[in-house]
Amino acid sequence: MQPLFIFALIFFYAIAYNLLGPLVTSIMETTHLTLSQSGLLVSLFQIGALVSIALSLYFIKRLRQITLVKIGYIILILALILIGITSGSALLFFLYAAIGFGTFLVDSGSNGALAGDYFEKKELYIPLLHFCYSAGAIVTGYFILPFRGANWRWAYATVGIILTILLVLSQVIRPKREELTKVEEPIQTESNIPLLKNRNFILYTLALMLYMGSQQICATWIPVYAEVELLQSPAIVGTSLTVFWVGVAISRLISGVLLQRGFKPLPLTLWGFLLAGAALALLPLASNIVSALILIALCGFAAGPAIPLYIVETASWFPKNSAFIALVYIVAGTVGRMIFPYLTTRLAEATSLGYALMVSSIMLFVAFLFVLIVKRSGKTEPAPR
Structure with missing residues (x-):
C-alpha cells in the first residue's frame, strides 16, 4: 500500500474514531440513551480494542502489518456502514465494540507498515501519520454539521463509504517495487x-x-x-x-x-x-x-x-x-x-x-x-x- 493511501485512510479513520463526541446528543435524542449508557459505548469501544490486542499477540508474528491494517479497515467499514443502515440502540453497542476492535489493528498496523516497508523514511512518515490523525480529529467537529439531529447515522455511513473507496483504490494503485525498502530484522x-x-x-x-x-x-x-x-x-x-x-x-x-x-x-x-x-x-x-x-x-x-x-x-x-x-x-x-x-x-x-x-x-x-x-x-x- 502506498504511503499516500495510508495517510488518507488514517485521516478519515480519525474522523470515525472521534464521531461520538460531537454527535452524542443527537444519538441520545433519537435512541433515548442516558448519559451513562452513552458512556458505555466508549467503554465497549475500548473492550473491543482490548480483545484485538489479545488476539494480535497471536497474529502479529503470522501476518504482515499491512495485512492487519486491511483487516482492521474492513471490520471498521462494516461497523460504520451497519450503524448507518440499521436502527435502534441494542446493535449500536455491539458495533461500537467492533469499531474498537478494528481501530487497534489500524493504529498499530499503520505504524508498523510504515516502519517496515518504508524503513529508510520512517522518521518522516510516522510523524506525518500522527499529524494526519490530528488533522482528521480537528476536522471532525465540522464534518458532522450536516448530520446533526436525526441524520446522525449518515455521518457513520459516509465515513464508511469514503474509507471503502480509499481502501479499494489502495489495492488498485500499488506501490512500485523499488519504492519498498527491505524490512530489517x-x-x-x-x-x-x-x-x-x-x-x-x-x-x-x-x-x-x-x-x-x-x-x-x-x-x-x-x-x-x-x-x-x-x-x-x-x-x-x-x-x-x-x-x-x-x-x-x-x-x-x-x-x-x-x-x-x-x-x-x-x-x-x-x-x-x-x-x-x-x-x-x-x-x-x-x-x-x-x-x-x-x-x-x-x-x-x-x-x-x-x-x-x-x-x-x-x-x-x-x-x-x-x-x-x-x-x-x-x-x-x-x-x-x-x-x-x-x-x-x-x-x-x-x-x-x-x-x-x-x-x-x-x-x-x-x-x-x-x-x-x-x-x-x-x-x-x-x-x-
Missing part, C-alpha cells in the same frame, strides 16, 4: 520482566493511563458540555472539539523541536499535566464562551505531547524493549479510555458535566504527581537484570 529484545518491576516505569505508565483517560473524556464530553450547559450553537459546539485537537496537534509538532534543542521529556510532561489540569479545573468557572474555548485549547496544547514524550523517555531507559513499551502504552491507554469516561458520565448524571470535567482535571493532577515522583527519584535507568 528486528532487534532481539531482552526480558520484559525488569520493566514490570521498575517503579518508575510503572508510575510513568499509570500517569499516561490517567492522561489518556482524561483526553478521552475531553474529546467526548467537551462538545456535550458546550451544547448542553453553555447552550452554544452547533458551529460553536464543533469548534470546541476543534480547538482541543488543534492544541494537541500544535504541541505534538513542536515537541520534537524542543527535544532536539535539549529539553527533556520528563519536565515537559510534568508541567504539561499541571497546566492542562489547571485549565480543565477553571473551565466550569469560565464566564463566556471565548474564555472557555481558550481553556479548552490550552488543555489540549499543554498535555498534547504526553504520548510521544512517554515513548521517547521510556525507550531511553530500556532501548531493547521498545516493542513491549509500545504494547504497554496501548494497553494503558485502552484501560484509561475504557474506565474513566464511564465513571465521568455517572458523576455527570448526579451533578453536572462541568463537575465531571473537573474530575478529569484531578486525574491530570494525579498524573503530575506520579511524574514528579519519577523525576525526583533520579533513578530512570533500567532495573537490575
Whole structure:
C-alpha cells in the first residue's frame, strides 16, 4: 500500500474514531440513551480494542502489518456502514465494540507498515501519520454539521463509504517495487520482566493511563458540555472539539523541536499535566464562551505531547524493549479510555458535566504527581537484570 493511501485512510479513520463526541446528543435524542449508557459505548469501544490486542499477540508474528491494517479497515467499514443502515440502540453497542476492535489493528498496523516497508523514511512518515490523525480529529467537529439531529447515522455511513473507496483504490494503485525498502530484522529484545518491576516505569505508565483517560473524556464530553450547559450553537459546539485537537496537534509538532534543542521529556510532561489540569479545573468557572474555548485549547496544547514524550523517555531507559513499551502504552491507554469516561458520565448524571470535567482535571493532577515522583527519584535507568 502506498504511503499516500495510508495517510488518507488514517485521516478519515480519525474522523470515525472521534464521531461520538460531537454527535452524542443527537444519538441520545433519537435512541433515548442516558448519559451513562452513552458512556458505555466508549467503554465497549475500548473492550473491543482490548480483545484485538489479545488476539494480535497471536497474529502479529503470522501476518504482515499491512495485512492487519486491511483487516482492521474492513471490520471498521462494516461497523460504520451497519450503524448507518440499521436502527435502534441494542446493535449500536455491539458495533461500537467492533469499531474498537478494528481501530487497534489500524493504529498499530499503520505504524508498523510504515516502519517496515518504508524503513529508510520512517522518521518522516510516522510523524506525518500522527499529524494526519490530528488533522482528521480537528476536522471532525465540522464534518458532522450536516448530520446533526436525526441524520446522525449518515455521518457513520459516509465515513464508511469514503474509507471503502480509499481502501479499494489502495489495492488498485500499488506501490512500485523499488519504492519498498527491505524490512530489517528486528532487534532481539531482552526480558520484559525488569520493566514490570521498575517503579518508575510503572508510575510513568499509570500517569499516561490517567492522561489518556482524561483526553478521552475531553474529546467526548467537551462538545456535550458546550451544547448542553453553555447552550452554544452547533458551529460553536464543533469548534470546541476543534480547538482541543488543534492544541494537541500544535504541541505534538513542536515537541520534537524542543527535544532536539535539549529539553527533556520528563519536565515537559510534568508541567504539561499541571497546566492542562489547571485549565480543565477553571473551565466550569469560565464566564463566556471565548474564555472557555481558550481553556479548552490550552488543555489540549499543554498535555498534547504526553504520548510521544512517554515513548521517547521510556525507550531511553530500556532501548531493547521498545516493542513491549509500545504494547504497554496501548494497553494503558485502552484501560484509561475504557474506565474513566464511564465513571465521568455517572458523576455527570448526579451533578453536572462541568463537575465531571473537573474530575478529569484531578486525574491530570494525579498524573503530575506520579511524574514528579519519577523525576525526583533520579533513578530512570533500567532495573537490575
